[in-house]
Amino acid sequence: MKRLTLLRHAKSDWDDPVARDFDRPLNRRGEKAALLMGQFAAKRNMAFDFLIASPAVRVVQTLDTFFAGYGETLDAHWDRRIYLASAPTLLDVVRDLPxxxxxxxxxxxxxxxxxxxxxxxxxxxxxxxxxxxxxxxxTASLAVLDLAIDHWRQAATKGATLASFTRPRDLDPALGPGTR
Incomplete structure (x- = not known):
């Protein structure tokens, strides 16, 4: 059995005048949501043994803030393939996991x-x-998927169970749609 938890980056700052989308930082609401989601993961005793992530600035900042709430940090394996990737590319990344x-x-x-x-x-x-x-x-949502496989290369479409799905607004309604 393998478990894959997906963390979407927190809300980014569209008003920041960066030249590239890749460099867009989080906004204050995103920071609050990422911290809350890290605290949630800690309370749920989510224990990760590997971290792979997009190197985009908003993902790096999300992880920094998430781990501040989580209470410990994992060394990230940065994979540029994840940046704005399609589902088939992401499945390739999953199949390449150790x-x-x-x-x-x-x-x-x-x-x-x-x-x-x-x-x-x-x-x-x-x-x-x-x-x-x-x-x-x-943004900043966590989805936990269970895959009944022994090797990541066996990951296949329609081969997972969605064990949980948590949005920031589920933990704090002020982080829901239409709020700033």
């Missing part, structure tokens, strides 16, 4: 993360969380 890792935290972007979840989890009506993801996978 088998020594049982619970991987992957931090990155939408729409790829949402599409990856929808590709991995069967659309059979058995999991209402999948329907929530289909509506939207908001």
């Amino acid at each position: 088998d020594s890792a049982a619970h991987v935290l992957m931090a990155g972007h939408n729409p790829g993360f949402e599409e990856l979840i929808l590709d991995l989890v069967p659309d059979d009506g058995a999991n209402p969380l999948r329907e929530d993801v289909e509506v939207k996978f908001p």
